[in-house]
Amino acid sequence: MSRWTDAPRERTHALGLVFPPAGDHYTGMQLDxxxxxAETAQAYGYDVLLTTGSKAGDHPFQRLLAGRLVDGVILMEIQLDDDRADLLSELGIPYVLIGRARVEKTSWVNLDFAALGRDCVRHLADLGHRTIAFVNRSEHLFRSGYQSAHLGQEGFVRGVTELGLTGRTYLCDDDAAAGEACLERILLEDPATTAVVTMNEAGLGGLYRGLKRAGRAVPRDFSVVGVVAGPWAERVTPQLTAADMPAAEMSRVGVELMMERLKAPDAPPRHVLLRPLICTRDSTGPCKPVPGPDS
Amino acid sequence: MSRWTDAPRERTHALGLVFPPAGDHYTGMQLDxxxxxAETAQAYGYDVLLTTGSKAGDHPFQRLLAGRLVDGVILMEIQLDDDRADLLSELGIPYVLIGRARVEKTSWVNLDFAALGRDCVRHLADLGHRTIAFVNRSEHLFRSGYQSAHLGQEGFVRGVTELGLTGRTYLCDDDAAAGEACLERILLEDPATTAVVTMNEAGLGGLYRGLKRAGRAVPRDFSVVGVVAGPWAERVTPQLTAADMPAAEMSRVGVELMMERLKAPDAPPRHVLLRPLICTRDSTGPCKPVPGPDS
Structure with a gap:
């Protein structure tokens, strides 16, 4: 039925992992x-061939397909219209997505980012916060159609609108310095802001530092809630209240879906949408009104 | 001359990266x-086949050699006597070490851990600390002959002895809970301890928490200096004074050495020893005497 699966070939017990770094480098969450x-694949007796390429025409992606070193491909950093997925479908190469493209020809696992953005807003609203900001990923990623950045922001805006809160959204590069600068901008543009929702884990340390510099103690004067990987949330002080990105769980499901595709390439695809709960730690608290200039 | 290089075979433009996780999971530094x-290899037009195996007989390592999917092999987590290196030498497979084994038949890049351990002690001594502790990696890694854990501890002990300080060494599992427990033990066994040198980056958050719980403010009452990757040092609050593990630099050199081996497999091996400087941040300060029970 397909060029790739028809040709009799030996299994290599390697999976291609197509994972372009965010900017120049892999972020901590990407590395997680x-x-x-790799750990899950190893448990199934597979190695992982880590390669890059965000477009079907990118050289490393083409090399991966030409080299036939892998039995199947896991795609990461999915764009709304992802031509890598289209090409893999055309060639009949077994593949799965971690993240979701518009074309749904294969199995995927994803987080329900829209619901998570909304959940974070609700958590803050429950604590009395009325003026909040959203710190998203970088402008570059956002403009390139990066799924989670778009969906998360949609959820944030929806939550803010539903609850009649004041909310602003910010794009922020993936590093601590950008996080610190972003926090400064937030307080400059609306000093009444008492809380932030963030999906930018690499900027988190900078957000915290910016708050300290601005004299806002977390969680007494200011709350921060995020969508980040669990270990990250626990590494910062105060520990971050967050809808923990279940990187291990998504990875496990992704590799399992891959194993299913390898066993039965023509079976109908399966789609798994995860919506982790917000884990309350030490970075969110009841809203305390911001002192005005007269107080 | 050798089985591997004699057989005419097509280059795959993939490098094997044999990297067993520490315990159940890759640590943040391993992931760095x-x-x-992967980033450096990608720049040279190579992909990375990530696999595991700490012994030559381990199945994934054997599969890597049998599969012939890679042009060369980078070994990590080197043990004092590393039979993976011996087997690669025997088979004539081009390989390099990041870390150093006793057998020096190929190129390697390593940190001068002994010098670093000593440098950390000197830094603390310069600040007036006289009673210090060393928080090493896990007992499991130490017992398995893990190079950096042995060399770092040797350097610490040497520094302490040379300067006439009081020093104790501790093994600590690679997680925050273990770090917290370890700190508690340190203060219990010698309450006069005013500083810690640590090579256990995964335990660092726990060390900090333990200090907070014990009422020791960093750096006012207690200093912490580490050998960890740069970004890690900056992510914690207060930021960590550390001999930054130059993961990016070591990786770059490792891949460059690999490229040299691929071009000239019979050239004499090259050995690169890096000794990064201690970068002073916010976690170390002048020693303040610990208040006795009467004060």
Missing amino acids: FIGAI | FIGAI
Whole structure:
């Protein structure tokens, strides 16, 4: 039925992992995924061939397909219209997505980012916060159609609108300095802001530092809630209240879906949508009104 | 001359990266290496086949050699006597070490851990600390002959002895809970301890928490200096004074050495020893005497 699966070939027991770094380098969360995918694959007796390429025409992606070193492919950093997925479908190469593209020809696992963005807003609203900001990923990623950044922001805006809160959204590069600068901008543009929702885990340390510099103690004067990988949330002080990105769970499901595709390439695809709960730690608390200039 | 290089075979433009996780999972520092090695290899037009195996007989390692999917092999988590290196030498497979084994038949890059352990002690001594502790990696890693854990501890002990300080060494599992427990033990066994040198980056958050719980403010009452990857040192609050593990630099050199081996497999091996400087951040300060029970 397909070029790739028709040709009799020996299994290599290697999976291609197509994972372009965010900007120049892999972020901590990307590395958490790489580690967890490798660990799960190893448990199934597979190695992982880590390669890059965000477009079907990118050289490393083409090399992966030409080299036939892998039995199947896991795609990461999915774009709304992802031509890598289209090409893999055309060639009949077994593949799965961690993340979701518009074309749904294969199995995927994803987080329900829209629901998570909304959940974070609700958590803050329950604590009395009325003026909140959303710190998203970088402008570059957002403009390139990066799924989670779009869906998360949609959920945030929806939550804010539903609850009649004041909310602003910010794009922020993936590093601590950008996080610190972003926090400064937030307080400059609306000093009444008492809380932040963030999906930018690499900027988190900078957000915290910016708050300290601005004299806002977390969680007494300011709350921060995030969508980040669990270990990250626990590494910062105060520990972050967050809808923990279940990188290990998503990776496990992704590799399992891959194993299913390898066994039965023509079976109908399976789609898994995860919506982790917000884990309350030490970075969110009841809203305390911001002192005005007269107080 | 050798079985592997004699057989005419097509280059796959993939490098094997043999990197067993520490315990059940890859640590953040391991993941930093994986990311940096992949990024550098990608820049040279190579992909990275990530696999595991700490012994030559381990199945994934054997599969890697049998599969012939890679042009060369980078070994990580080197043991004092490493039979993976011996087997690769025997088979004539081009390989390099990140870390150093006793057998020096190929190129390697390593940190001068002994010098670093000593440098950390000197830094603390310069600040007036006289009673210090060393928080090493896990007992499991130490017992298995893990190079950096042995060399770092040797350097610490040497520094302490040379300067006439009081020093104790502790093994600590690679997680925050173990770090917290370890700190508690340190203060219990010698309450006069005013500083810690640590090579256990995964336990660092726990060390900090333990200090907070014990009422010791960093750096006012207690200093912490570490050998950890740069980004890690900056993510914690207060930021960690550390001999930054140059994961990106070591990875770059490792991949470059690999490229040299591929070009000239019979050239004499090259050995690169890096000794990063201690970068002073916010976690170390002048020693303040510990208040006695009467004060």
